Each structure stands twice: as structure tokens, then as C-alpha cells.
Amino acid sequence: MDSGAIRRRAGLGLAVLTGSGLLALAVPGTAQAADSTCSGREVKSLPFTTGTVHVYKRDGYVCALTTPDQPGRKQFMSVTVQARGNRPVTDKGRFTYHAGPVTVHAGHRCVRVSGAVxxxxxxxxxxxC
Structure with missing residues (x-):
């Protein structure tokens, strides 16, 4: 293999490593931007002692997620959305940044939202309503 081919391969390897390093830096930033995981506009914010439930609405759909006041460590979180007349939809478990998003089709019906951290x-x- 001539020296030109070696330089090209080394350059390609460096480009791949640089790209993967930049991607690794970008991923944690998107994971922390939990508010962007629901589409639509935020119509309600329900703060409580250890976190906040964010409620979004778009085209008859209601989406909610719970964010902790102190993200970055795994802790129990939950979020539930229920359109009147339907069963509740829940996401719960031990999460680092948020529980949810949970989306239901509400149309013009009232919804009930709850969350915990x-x-x-x-x-x-x-x-x-």
C-alpha cells in the first residue's frame, strides 16, 4: 500500500471518530430537552413539589409528560392522561429525565392528567373542556 492510500485511510478513520464523538456530545443534550418530545403547544403546566407535568395539545390529541426538578438520576416517575369516557394511559417506572410522553385522542372532550416524581x-x- 502506498503512503497516499495510508493517509486517506487514516483521514477517513479520523473523520469517523470525530463524527461519532460529536454525535455522542449531541445526544445527551437532546435527552435533556424533554419538553420537545410532545408535539403541539403547551396548554397547561402542573408544578408540584418534586417536578412538573407538561400538557400539550394538537389537532384533538393531548400529550403529557412529567419532568423532575432534579434530573440526572434514576427515580420513580409517572404520567397519566385520560380522555373523558376512555381508559387512562400511563407511563411509569424509574427514569432519569422524564416519564412519557403519553398521548390520547381527546377530540373536544375533557381530559384528566396526573403525574408523580x-x-x-x-x-x-x-x-x-
Whole structure:
């Protein structure tokens, strides 16, 4: 193999490593931007002692997610959305940055939203009627 081919391969290897390094730096930033995981506009924010439930609406769909006040460590989180007349949809478990998003088709019906982080929780009652 001549020296030109070696330089080209070394350059390609360096480009791949640089690209993967930049991608690794970009991924944590997108994971922390939890508010962008629901489409639509934020119509309600339900703060509580250990976090906040964000509620979004778009074209008859309601989406919600719970974010902790102190992200970065795994802790119990949950988010639930229920359109009136339907069963609730829940996402719960041990998460680092957010629980959800959970999306339901509500049309023009009221919805009930709840969320929890650790020992704190909130429930909205019927909203967006």
C-alpha cells in the first residue's frame, strides 16, 4: 500500500471518530430537552413539589409528560392522561429525565392528567373542556 492510500485511510478513520464523538456530545443534550418530545403547544403546566407535568395539545390529541426538578438520576416517575369516557394511559417506572410522553385522542372532550416524581404528585381533575 502506498503512503497516499495510508493517509486517506487514516483521514477517513479520523473523520469517523470525530463524527461519532460529536454525535455522542449531541445526544445527551437532546435527552435533556424533554419538553420537545410532545408535539403541539403547551396548554397547561402542573408544578408540584418534586417536578412538573407538561400538557400539550394538537389537532384533538393531548400529550403529557412529567419532568423532575432534579434530573440526572434514576427515580420513580409517572404520567397519566385520560380522555373523558376512555381508559387512562400511563407511563411509569424509574427514569432519569422524564416519564412519557403519553398521548390520547381527546377530540373536544375533557381530559384528566396526573403525574408523580418520587414522593410528590399532582392530579388536575377534568381540564381542557
Amino acid at each position: 418520587g414522593s410528590g404528585s399532582v392530579s388536575s381533575g377534568w381540564i381542557l
